[in-house]
Amino acid sequence: MTDRPHGYSRYRLDGCRCYTCGWAVAQYNDAREQAMRLGTWQPWTDAEPVRAHLRNLQSCDMGLRAIAAAAGVDRQRLNAVLNGRPERGTGPQEKVRPELAAAVLAVEPTLDNLAPSTxxxxxxxxxxxxxxxxxxxxxxxxxxxxxxxxxxxxxxxxxxxxxxxxxxxxxxxxxxxxxxxxxxxxxxxxxxxxxxxxxxxxxxxxxxxWDEDTIDDPAAVPEWTGVCGTPAGAAVHYRIGVPVCPPCCEARAEARRARKQLCAADNDAA
Structure with missing residues:
Protein backbone atom coordinates (compact mmCIF):
# COMPACT_ATOMS: atom_id res chain seq x y z
CA MET A 1 0.00 0.00 0.00
CA THR A 2 1.20 3.50 -0.79
CA ASP A 3 1.21 6.41 1.61
CA ARG A 4 0.77 8.83 -1.28
CA PRO A 5 -2.04 11.32 -0.56
CA HIS A 6 -5.24 10.99 -2.55
CA GLY A 7 -5.20 13.10 -5.70
CA TYR A 8 -3.95 13.14 -9.29
CA SER A 9 -0.73 11.20 -8.59
CA ARG A 10 -2.50 8.44 -6.70
CA TYR A 11 -5.06 8.09 -9.50
CA ARG A 12 -2.38 7.80 -12.18
CA LEU A 13 0.30 5.85 -10.32
CA ASP A 14 -1.67 3.69 -7.88
CA GLY A 15 -4.93 3.19 -9.75
CA CYS A 16 -7.09 4.64 -6.99
CA ARG A 17 -10.56 5.48 -8.23
CA CYS A 18 -12.02 7.16 -5.15
CA TYR A 19 -13.99 10.39 -5.45
CA THR A 20 -11.07 12.59 -4.33
CA CYS A 21 -8.68 11.12 -6.89
CA GLY A 22 -11.27 11.27 -9.66
CA TRP A 23 -12.08 14.89 -8.88
CA ALA A 24 -8.36 15.81 -8.95
CA VAL A 25 -7.96 14.23 -12.38
CA ALA A 26 -11.03 16.03 -13.70
CA GLN A 27 -9.68 19.37 -12.49
CA TYR A 28 -6.30 18.64 -14.02
CA ASN A 29 -7.84 17.76 -17.37
CA ASP A 30 -9.99 20.89 -17.37
CA ALA A 31 -6.99 23.09 -16.61
CA ARG A 32 -4.92 21.31 -19.26
CA GLU A 33 -7.55 21.75 -21.97
CA GLN A 34 -8.02 25.42 -21.13
CA ALA A 35 -4.25 26.05 -21.20
CA MET A 36 -3.98 24.28 -24.56
CA ARG A 37 -6.72 26.48 -26.00
CA LEU A 38 -4.90 29.58 -24.75
CA GLY A 39 -1.53 28.35 -25.98
CA THR A 40 -0.02 28.40 -22.48
CA TRP A 41 0.28 24.65 -21.95
CA GLN A 42 3.82 23.85 -20.76
CA PRO A 43 3.79 20.36 -19.26
CA TRP A 44 7.60 20.11 -19.05
CA THR A 45 10.58 22.36 -18.37
CA ASP A 46 14.37 21.97 -18.49
CA ALA A 47 15.69 19.91 -15.58
CA GLU A 48 19.23 21.34 -15.59
CA PRO A 49 18.47 24.44 -13.43
CA VAL A 50 16.75 22.14 -10.93
CA ARG A 51 19.71 19.76 -10.94
CA ALA A 52 22.18 22.62 -10.43
CA HIS A 53 20.12 23.96 -7.53
CA LEU A 54 19.96 20.52 -5.93
CA ARG A 55 23.75 20.23 -6.11
CA ASN A 56 24.12 23.68 -4.61
CA LEU A 57 21.85 22.72 -1.71
CA GLN A 58 23.82 19.51 -1.22
CA SER A 59 27.05 21.52 -1.09
CA CYS A 60 25.47 23.32 1.88
CA ASP A 61 25.11 19.93 3.60
CA MET A 62 21.42 19.55 2.87
CA GLY A 63 20.57 15.92 2.11
CA LEU A 64 17.95 14.87 -0.42
CA ARG A 65 15.60 13.91 2.38
CA ALA A 66 15.78 17.41 3.88
CA ILE A 67 15.44 19.05 0.46
CA ALA A 68 12.44 16.88 -0.41
CA ALA A 69 10.76 17.73 2.89
CA ALA A 70 11.35 21.47 2.40
CA ALA A 71 10.04 21.33 -1.18
CA GLY A 72 7.12 19.06 -0.34
CA VAL A 73 8.01 16.49 -3.00
CA ASP A 74 8.97 12.80 -3.00
CA ARG A 75 12.68 12.14 -2.50
CA GLN A 76 12.74 9.58 -5.30
CA ARG A 77 11.69 12.26 -7.77
CA LEU A 78 14.70 14.35 -6.80
CA ASN A 79 16.97 11.33 -7.04
CA ALA A 80 15.69 10.76 -10.58
CA VAL A 81 16.56 14.35 -11.50
CA LEU A 82 20.09 13.92 -10.16
CA ASN A 83 20.92 10.33 -11.00
CA GLY A 84 18.14 8.93 -13.16
CA ARG A 85 16.69 5.48 -12.49
CA PRO A 86 19.48 2.90 -12.88
CA GLU A 87 17.02 0.05 -12.30
CA ARG A 88 15.26 1.18 -15.48
CA GLY A 89 18.47 1.92 -17.33
CA THR A 90 17.73 5.65 -17.55
CA GLY A 91 20.04 8.58 -16.86
CA PRO A 92 19.24 11.91 -15.17
CA GLN A 93 15.98 13.44 -16.31
CA GLU A 94 16.17 16.04 -19.04
CA LYS A 95 12.72 17.46 -18.33
CA VAL A 96 10.65 17.94 -15.17
CA ARG A 97 7.20 19.20 -14.37
CA PRO A 98 7.09 23.00 -13.85
CA GLU A 99 5.52 22.59 -10.41
CA LEU A 100 8.42 20.35 -9.31
CA ALA A 101 10.94 22.86 -10.64
CA ALA A 102 9.22 25.73 -8.82
CA ALA A 103 9.07 23.80 -5.54
CA VAL A 104 12.75 22.84 -5.62
CA LEU A 105 14.04 26.22 -6.77
CA ALA A 106 12.16 27.86 -3.88
CA VAL A 107 14.20 25.91 -1.30
CA GLU A 108 17.07 27.85 0.26
CA PRO A 109 19.66 26.61 2.79
CA THR A 110 18.28 28.39 5.87
CA LEU A 111 19.33 27.76 9.44
CA ASP A 112 16.18 25.75 10.07
CA ASN A 113 16.66 23.22 7.29
CA LEU A 114 20.43 22.68 7.53
CA ALA A 115 21.61 19.40 8.98
CA PRO A 116 22.38 19.70 12.75
CA SER A 117 26.09 18.98 12.24
CA THR A 118 26.57 21.53 9.43
CA TRP A 210 20.90 44.88 17.55
CA ASP A 211 17.99 44.50 15.13
CA GLU A 212 16.84 40.88 14.84
CA ASP A 213 16.55 41.33 11.07
CA THR A 214 20.24 42.23 10.73
CA ILE A 215 22.02 40.59 13.66
CA ASP A 216 23.26 37.79 11.36
CA ASP A 217 24.40 40.22 8.64
CA PRO A 218 28.20 40.61 8.56
CA ALA A 219 27.77 44.15 7.22
CA ALA A 220 25.51 45.21 10.11
CA VAL A 221 26.85 47.21 13.04
CA PRO A 222 25.26 47.67 16.47
CA GLU A 223 23.07 50.71 17.04
CA TRP A 224 24.51 51.84 20.36
CA THR A 225 23.01 55.30 20.70
CA GLY A 226 19.79 55.54 18.73
CA VAL A 227 21.47 58.14 16.51
CA CYS A 228 24.43 56.11 15.25
CA GLY A 229 25.60 57.16 11.80
CA THR A 230 24.72 60.82 12.42
CA PRO A 231 26.96 63.69 13.60
CA ALA A 232 25.26 63.52 17.01
CA GLY A 233 26.17 59.87 17.52
CA ALA A 234 29.79 60.35 18.60
CA ALA A 235 28.81 62.70 21.44
CA VAL A 236 26.36 60.11 22.78
CA HIS A 237 29.06 57.46 22.64
CA TYR A 238 31.30 59.61 24.81
CA ARG A 239 28.47 60.36 27.23
CA ILE A 240 27.62 56.70 27.79
CA GLY A 241 31.24 55.59 27.83
CA VAL A 242 31.13 53.35 24.75
CA PRO A 243 33.83 53.45 22.02
CA VAL A 244 32.68 55.33 18.94
CA CYS A 245 31.32 52.90 16.35
CA PRO A 246 32.42 53.03 12.66
CA PRO A 247 29.23 54.72 11.36
CA CYS A 248 29.57 57.46 13.97
CA CYS A 249 33.28 57.88 13.18
CA GLU A 250 32.42 58.31 9.50
CA ALA A 251 29.58 60.72 10.25
CA ARG A 252 31.86 62.80 12.49
CA ALA A 253 34.59 62.87 9.83
CA GLU A 254 32.08 63.87 7.17
CA ALA A 255 30.78 66.68 9.38
CA ARG A 256 34.34 67.94 9.87
CA ARG A 257 34.99 67.87 6.13
CA ALA A 258 31.78 69.81 5.53
CA ARG A 259 32.79 72.45 8.09
CA LYS A 260 36.23 72.85 6.49
CA GLN A 261 34.68 73.27 3.08
CA LEU A 262 32.26 75.86 4.44
CA CYS A 263 35.08 77.80 6.14
CA ALA A 264 37.14 77.69 2.94
CA ALA A 265 34.17 78.99 0.95
CA ASP A 266 33.64 81.82 3.45
CA ASN A 267 37.32 82.77 3.26
CA ASP A 268 37.20 82.82 -0.53
CA ALA A 269 34.11 85.01 -0.44
CA ALA A 270 35.80 87.44 1.94
Whole structure:
Protein backbone atom coordinates (compact mmCIF):
# COMPACT_ATOMS: atom_id res chain seq x y z
CA MET A 1 0.00 0.00 0.00
CA THR A 2 1.20 3.50 -0.79
CA ASP A 3 1.21 6.41 1.61
CA ARG A 4 0.77 8.83 -1.28
CA PRO A 5 -2.04 11.32 -0.56
CA HIS A 6 -5.24 10.99 -2.55
CA GLY A 7 -5.20 13.10 -5.70
CA TYR A 8 -3.95 13.14 -9.29
CA SER A 9 -0.73 11.20 -8.59
CA ARG A 10 -2.50 8.44 -6.70
CA TYR A 11 -5.06 8.09 -9.50
CA ARG A 12 -2.38 7.80 -12.18
CA LEU A 13 0.30 5.85 -10.32
CA ASP A 14 -1.67 3.69 -7.88
CA GLY A 15 -4.93 3.19 -9.75
CA CYS A 16 -7.09 4.64 -6.99
CA ARG A 17 -10.56 5.48 -8.23
CA CYS A 18 -12.02 7.16 -5.15
CA TYR A 19 -13.99 10.39 -5.45
CA THR A 20 -11.07 12.59 -4.33
CA CYS A 21 -8.68 11.12 -6.89
CA GLY A 22 -11.27 11.27 -9.66
CA TRP A 23 -12.08 14.89 -8.88
CA ALA A 24 -8.36 15.81 -8.95
CA VAL A 25 -7.96 14.23 -12.38
CA ALA A 26 -11.03 16.03 -13.70
CA GLN A 27 -9.68 19.37 -12.49
CA TYR A 28 -6.30 18.64 -14.02
CA ASN A 29 -7.84 17.76 -17.37
CA ASP A 30 -9.99 20.89 -17.37
CA ALA A 31 -6.99 23.09 -16.61
CA ARG A 32 -4.92 21.31 -19.26
CA GLU A 33 -7.55 21.75 -21.97
CA GLN A 34 -8.02 25.42 -21.13
CA ALA A 35 -4.25 26.05 -21.20
CA MET A 36 -3.98 24.28 -24.56
CA ARG A 37 -6.72 26.48 -26.00
CA LEU A 38 -4.90 29.58 -24.75
CA GLY A 39 -1.53 28.35 -25.98
CA THR A 40 -0.02 28.40 -22.48
CA TRP A 41 0.28 24.65 -21.95
CA GLN A 42 3.82 23.85 -20.76
CA PRO A 43 3.79 20.36 -19.26
CA TRP A 44 7.60 20.11 -19.05
CA THR A 45 10.58 22.36 -18.37
CA ASP A 46 14.37 21.97 -18.49
CA ALA A 47 15.69 19.91 -15.58
CA GLU A 48 19.23 21.34 -15.59
CA PRO A 49 18.47 24.44 -13.43
CA VAL A 50 16.75 22.14 -10.93
CA ARG A 51 19.71 19.76 -10.94
CA ALA A 52 22.18 22.62 -10.43
CA HIS A 53 20.12 23.96 -7.53
CA LEU A 54 19.96 20.52 -5.93
CA ARG A 55 23.75 20.23 -6.11
CA ASN A 56 24.12 23.68 -4.61
CA LEU A 57 21.85 22.72 -1.71
CA GLN A 58 23.82 19.51 -1.22
CA SER A 59 27.05 21.52 -1.09
CA CYS A 60 25.47 23.32 1.88
CA ASP A 61 25.11 19.93 3.60
CA MET A 62 21.42 19.55 2.87
CA GLY A 63 20.57 15.92 2.11
CA LEU A 64 17.95 14.87 -0.42
CA ARG A 65 15.60 13.91 2.38
CA ALA A 66 15.78 17.41 3.88
CA ILE A 67 15.44 19.05 0.46
CA ALA A 68 12.44 16.88 -0.41
CA ALA A 69 10.76 17.73 2.89
CA ALA A 70 11.35 21.47 2.40
CA ALA A 71 10.04 21.33 -1.18
CA GLY A 72 7.12 19.06 -0.34
CA VAL A 73 8.01 16.49 -3.00
CA ASP A 74 8.97 12.80 -3.00
CA ARG A 75 12.68 12.14 -2.50
CA GLN A 76 12.74 9.58 -5.30
CA ARG A 77 11.69 12.26 -7.77
CA LEU A 78 14.70 14.35 -6.80
CA ASN A 79 16.97 11.33 -7.04
CA ALA A 80 15.69 10.76 -10.58
CA VAL A 81 16.56 14.35 -11.50
CA LEU A 82 20.09 13.92 -10.16
CA ASN A 83 20.92 10.33 -11.00
CA GLY A 84 18.14 8.93 -13.16
CA ARG A 85 16.69 5.48 -12.49
CA PRO A 86 19.48 2.90 -12.88
CA GLU A 87 17.02 0.05 -12.30
CA ARG A 88 15.26 1.18 -15.48
CA GLY A 89 18.47 1.92 -17.33
CA THR A 90 17.73 5.65 -17.55
CA GLY A 91 20.04 8.58 -16.86
CA PRO A 92 19.24 11.91 -15.17
CA GLN A 93 15.98 13.44 -16.31
CA GLU A 94 16.17 16.04 -19.04
CA LYS A 95 12.72 17.46 -18.33
CA VAL A 96 10.65 17.94 -15.17
CA ARG A 97 7.20 19.20 -14.37
CA PRO A 98 7.09 23.00 -13.85
CA GLU A 99 5.52 22.59 -10.41
CA LEU A 100 8.42 20.35 -9.31
CA ALA A 101 10.94 22.86 -10.64
CA ALA A 102 9.22 25.73 -8.82
CA ALA A 103 9.07 23.80 -5.54
CA VAL A 104 12.75 22.84 -5.62
CA LEU A 105 14.04 26.22 -6.77
CA ALA A 106 12.16 27.86 -3.88
CA VAL A 107 14.20 25.91 -1.30
CA GLU A 108 17.07 27.85 0.26
CA PRO A 109 19.66 26.61 2.79
CA THR A 110 18.28 28.39 5.87
CA LEU A 111 19.33 27.76 9.44
CA ASP A 112 16.18 25.75 10.07
CA ASN A 113 16.66 23.22 7.29
CA LEU A 114 20.43 22.68 7.53
CA ALA A 115 21.61 19.40 8.98
CA PRO A 116 22.38 19.70 12.75
CA SER A 117 26.09 18.98 12.24
CA THR A 118 26.57 21.53 9.43
CA UNK A 119 29.32 24.03 10.22
CA UNK A 120 28.24 27.63 9.59
CA UNK A 121 29.42 31.18 10.19
CA UNK A 122 29.39 31.83 13.96
CA UNK A 123 28.75 35.59 13.77
CA UNK A 124 25.05 35.58 14.67
CA UNK A 125 25.62 33.09 17.49
CA UNK A 126 28.47 35.17 18.89
CA UNK A 127 26.53 38.42 18.70
CA UNK A 128 23.52 36.91 20.48
CA UNK A 129 25.64 35.41 23.24
CA UNK A 130 27.63 38.63 23.67
CA UNK A 131 24.45 40.70 23.78
CA UNK A 132 22.94 38.52 26.51
CA UNK A 133 26.12 38.69 28.58
CA UNK A 134 26.15 42.47 28.13
CA UNK A 135 22.75 42.76 29.82
CA UNK A 136 23.76 40.57 32.74
CA UNK A 137 23.47 36.92 31.72
CA UNK A 138 26.45 34.96 33.09
CA UNK A 139 27.93 32.70 30.44
CA UNK A 140 27.52 29.58 32.57
CA UNK A 141 23.75 30.24 32.73
CA UNK A 142 23.60 30.44 28.94
CA UNK A 143 25.68 27.28 28.62
CA UNK A 144 23.38 25.29 30.90
CA UNK A 145 20.31 26.59 29.07
CA UNK A 146 21.47 24.98 25.80
CA UNK A 147 22.93 21.88 27.41
CA UNK A 148 26.63 22.76 27.21
CA UNK A 149 29.46 22.80 29.71
CA UNK A 150 30.52 26.38 30.52
CA UNK A 151 34.08 25.81 29.27
CA UNK A 152 32.77 24.43 25.98
CA UNK A 153 30.38 27.36 25.63
CA UNK A 154 33.22 29.87 25.93
CA UNK A 155 35.32 27.91 23.43
CA UNK A 156 32.42 27.79 20.98
CA UNK A 157 32.29 31.59 20.88
CA UNK A 158 35.95 31.73 19.79
CA UNK A 159 35.79 29.19 16.98
CA UNK A 160 35.68 30.13 13.26
CA UNK A 161 32.45 28.18 12.79
CA UNK A 162 29.59 26.73 14.80
CA UNK A 163 27.27 23.74 14.45
CA UNK A 164 23.90 24.59 12.92
CA UNK A 165 22.11 23.00 15.88
CA UNK A 166 24.02 25.19 18.33
CA UNK A 167 23.21 28.25 16.24
CA UNK A 168 19.51 27.32 16.35
CA UNK A 169 19.67 26.77 20.11
CA UNK A 170 21.36 30.12 20.66
CA UNK A 171 18.88 31.87 18.38
CA UNK A 172 15.93 30.40 20.29
CA UNK A 173 17.51 31.19 23.66
CA UNK A 174 18.10 34.77 22.62
CA UNK A 175 14.49 35.11 21.47
CA UNK A 176 13.27 33.78 24.82
CA UNK A 177 15.55 35.77 27.15
CA UNK A 178 16.64 39.00 25.51
CA UNK A 179 14.18 40.98 27.64
CA UNK A 180 14.07 38.65 30.67
CA UNK A 181 15.60 39.36 34.09
CA UNK A 182 18.60 37.06 34.72
CA UNK A 183 17.78 37.14 38.45
CA UNK A 184 14.46 35.45 37.71
CA UNK A 185 16.45 32.48 36.37
CA UNK A 186 18.73 32.21 39.39
CA UNK A 187 21.57 34.58 38.51
CA UNK A 188 22.98 36.38 41.54
CA UNK A 189 23.47 40.13 41.70
CA UNK A 190 27.23 39.60 41.78
CA UNK A 191 27.08 37.31 38.74
CA UNK A 192 24.95 39.79 36.81
CA UNK A 193 27.35 42.65 37.54
CA UNK A 194 30.39 40.56 36.62
CA UNK A 195 28.77 39.58 33.32
CA UNK A 196 28.07 43.21 32.48
CA UNK A 197 31.62 44.28 33.33
CA UNK A 198 33.06 41.39 31.33
CA UNK A 199 31.07 42.42 28.26
CA UNK A 200 31.83 46.12 28.71
CA UNK A 201 35.58 45.44 28.90
CA UNK A 202 35.35 43.65 25.54
CA UNK A 203 33.05 46.15 23.86
CA UNK A 204 30.20 43.69 23.39
CA UNK A 205 26.98 45.32 22.24
CA UNK A 206 23.83 44.70 24.36
CA UNK A 207 20.54 43.38 23.02
CA UNK A 208 19.12 46.85 22.47
CA UNK A 209 21.89 47.63 19.98
CA TRP A 210 20.90 44.88 17.55
CA ASP A 211 17.99 44.50 15.13
CA GLU A 212 16.84 40.88 14.84
CA ASP A 213 16.55 41.33 11.07
CA THR A 214 20.24 42.23 10.73
CA ILE A 215 22.02 40.59 13.66
CA ASP A 216 23.26 37.79 11.36
CA ASP A 217 24.40 40.22 8.64
CA PRO A 218 28.20 40.61 8.56
CA ALA A 219 27.77 44.15 7.22
CA ALA A 220 25.51 45.21 10.11
CA VAL A 221 26.85 47.21 13.04
CA PRO A 222 25.26 47.67 16.47
CA GLU A 223 23.07 50.71 17.04
CA TRP A 224 24.51 51.84 20.36
CA THR A 225 23.01 55.30 20.70
CA GLY A 226 19.79 55.54 18.73
CA VAL A 227 21.47 58.14 16.51
CA CYS A 228 24.43 56.11 15.25
CA GLY A 229 25.60 57.16 11.80
CA THR A 230 24.72 60.82 12.42
CA PRO A 231 26.96 63.69 13.60
CA ALA A 232 25.26 63.52 17.01
CA GLY A 233 26.17 59.87 17.52
CA ALA A 234 29.79 60.35 18.60
CA ALA A 235 28.81 62.70 21.44
CA VAL A 236 26.36 60.11 22.78
CA HIS A 237 29.06 57.46 22.64
CA TYR A 238 31.30 59.61 24.81
CA ARG A 239 28.47 60.36 27.23
CA ILE A 240 27.62 56.70 27.79
CA GLY A 241 31.24 55.59 27.83
CA VAL A 242 31.13 53.35 24.75
CA PRO A 243 33.83 53.45 22.02
CA VAL A 244 32.68 55.33 18.94
CA CYS A 245 31.32 52.90 16.35
CA PRO A 246 32.42 53.03 12.66
CA PRO A 247 29.23 54.72 11.36
CA CYS A 248 29.57 57.46 13.97
CA CYS A 249 33.28 57.88 13.18
CA GLU A 250 32.42 58.31 9.50
CA ALA A 251 29.58 60.72 10.25
CA ARG A 252 31.86 62.80 12.49
CA ALA A 253 34.59 62.87 9.83
CA GLU A 254 32.08 63.87 7.17
CA ALA A 255 30.78 66.68 9.38
CA ARG A 256 34.34 67.94 9.87
CA ARG A 257 34.99 67.87 6.13
CA ALA A 258 31.78 69.81 5.53
CA ARG A 259 32.79 72.45 8.09
CA LYS A 260 36.23 72.85 6.49
CA GLN A 261 34.68 73.27 3.08
CA LEU A 262 32.26 75.86 4.44
CA CYS A 263 35.08 77.80 6.14
CA ALA A 264 37.14 77.69 2.94
CA ALA A 265 34.17 78.99 0.95
CA ASP A 266 33.64 81.82 3.45
CA ASN A 267 37.32 82.77 3.26
CA ASP A 268 37.20 82.82 -0.53
CA ALA A 269 34.11 85.01 -0.44
CA ALA A 270 35.80 87.44 1.94
Missing amino acids: LINPLGTQRRAHALVAVGWPQHHLAVAIGMLPRNFGAMLLRPNVLARRAREMRDLYAARWNADPAAYGATEGGINRARRYAADRGWAPVGA
